[in-house]
Amino acid sequence: MSAQHTLADGLAQYLAQHSGLPVARAETHISWLLFCGQDAYKLKKPLKLAFLDFSTPALRQHFCEEELRLNQRLAPQIYLDVLAVTGSAAAPALGGSGPVIDHALHMRRFADDALWSTRLAQGQLTADDLTLLGERLAAFHSAAPRATADGDHGQPADIAAATAKVLAPLLTWPHSAAQAQPLQAWLRAEEARLMPWWQRRLADGCVREGHGDLHLGNVVQLPGGPTAFDCIEFDPALRWIDTMNDLAFLTMDLQVRGRRDLAFALLDGYLTLSGDWDGLTGLRYFEVYRALVRAMVAGLRQGQGGAAADEPDYLGWALRHTTPPWAGRGAPLLITHGLSGSGKSTWARALLQAAGAVRLRSDVERKRLFGLGPLDDSRAHGLDIYTAEATQRTFARLEDTARMLLRAGYPVIVDAAFLRRDQRERFSTLARTLGSPWLILHCQAGPEELARRLARRATSVQDPSEATAAVLKQQQGHAQGLGADEVRTAITVGECDATGVAQVLQRWLSPL
Incomplete structure (x- = not known):
């Protein structure tokens, strides 16, 4: 029996004696976990491996403190303290007065069914959960420290090298080589394309101290909503990465399990x-890389006699992901059309999940041009963001961003009123130029329903729109209806439901 095993046994006995509660145990390849009542304690094993070094008490203390620091950024309600372990391995105590022999990470325990990996399997995750997590991860990344352009992390050559290292065993294993070989060619071509982009992302501060291991098993549902936990503490290079590389683990994990709808709800919130629309230029590459990591781990487990039957087909998914159905042409483009309160945003949100699309919201991008957040009130900041000049800038921003996203291979939904014909024409021209399937979603609601929705929106603090009854009246006075030529590329909708969404998708994406 190892000394660390003895220490884990001794701490389990100590906790049981001092609490009067049963102590449950779990083990990973690098840690022991003890669960006692509402508390959990983690001991790091005295290991020195190729990717980590916990071989001395001083190193284990350092990495306990790093784990606490990193995870308190996202989950302070879980990560509480680092406690000295005193006494001896056979008779240890937490925080006692004897000699310090090790350290333990003290955490707040959560229910096993709170893990998102479990909740997804049980059908308990919702689009609202994913959108909220996306918003929280965006705020987390925004506050995270940035890598420097001449520093040790995020260098383009290192990104390509990390992918090559993961791909190497997959190219040699009999069960994976056939799928890995075409992936190798795609990855090399993408790396050549993305090298300047990676360098620019690094210079622009997009490489940050993130999470590093952001998959479904490291997200938990707490009373205050979802949060990530269990950041990588033992290797800075694995967490000092592009923010889109960090997010890609989770978007991949959802898609490979057949929940593209939830992946795009997450992406929409983020x-x-x-x-960070620019981040979508390289998201597909990062998602394929993350799938390769999972495929490699699954292959190693299988080689060691572990079960592989429950593992998704990561390599098959990665191979399909390199070639979207609209490869070689413009990705699909849809714009909404209708008065405030007619249901445009509701439809756009449902469609982006169903189609795996990206949504651009005029209300949000207009505010962003003035340095405001999506839910900031421009009037409270003394700003007039609805001038003709501001509207022109907003639609120019929407057009430029839509063009970039379509070229990156993402279906785009532009969520705006589009009450002027010239605004609609600039996007129909964009669709023709790129060869994109094109649709106008004409949203309608009766006068009473419009008034009711605007009144409800006025009491909400979660809606970016600042439209009021006065705005609606103004819109009704100057709106330019769809011309006969536009009607041919439009579909009229009312209340949003699953049947209607399916009909819109059939009309929009049928050429594909």
Whole structure:
């Protein structure tokens, strides 16, 4: 029996004696976990491996403190303290007066079914959960320290090298080589394309001290909503990464399990808050890389006699992901059309999840141009953001961003009123130029319903729109209806429901 095993046994006995409660135990390849009542304690094993060094008490203390520091950024309600372990391995105590022999991370315990990996399997995750987590991750990344352009992390060559290292065993294993070989060619081509982009992302501060291991098993549902936990503490290079690389683990994990709808709800929440549209230029590469990591781990487990039957087909998904159905042409483009309160945003949110699309919201991008957040009230800041000049800038921003996203291979939904014909024409021209399937979503609601929705919106603090009854009246006075030529590329909708969403998708994406 190892000394660390003895220490874990001794601490379990200590906790049981001092609490009068049963102590449950769990083990990972690098840690022991003890669960006692509402508390959990983690001991790091005295290991020195290729990717970590916990071999001395001083190193274990350092990495306990790093784990506490990193995870308190996201989950301070879980990560409480680092406690000295005193006494001896056979008779230890927490925080006693004897000699310090090790350290333990003290955490607040949560229910096993709170893990998102469990909740997804049980069908308990909702789009609202994912949108909220996306917003929280965007705020987390915004506050995280930035890497420097001449520093040790986020260098383009290192990104390509990390992918090559993961791909190497997959190219040699009999069960993976056939799928890994075409992936190798795609990855090399993408790396050549993305090298300047990676360098610019690093210079622009997009490489930050993130989470590093952001998959479904490291997200938990707490009373205050979802949060990530269990950041990588033992290797800075694995967490000092592009923010889109961090997010890609979770978007991949959802998609490979057949929940593209939830992945794009997450992405919608993240992008609405962060505005990091540029990040989608390389998201597909990062998602494929994350799938390769999972495939490699699954292959290693299988080689060691572990079960592989429950593992998703990461390599198959990665291979399909490199070639979207609209490869070689413009991705689909849809714009909404209708008065305030007609249901445009409700429809756009449902469609982005169903189609795996990205949504641009005029209300949000207009505010972003003035340095405001999505939920900031421009009037409270003394700003007039609805001038003709501001509207022109907003639609120019929407057009430029939509063009970039379509070229990156993402279906785009532009959520705006589009009450002027010239505004609609600039996007129909964009669709023709790129060869994109094109649709106008004409949203309608009766006068009473419009008034009711605007009144409800006025009491909400979660809606970016600042439209009022006065704004609606103004819109009704100057709105330019769809012309006969536009009607041919439009579909009229009322209340949003699953049947209607399916009909819109059939009309919008049928050429694909």
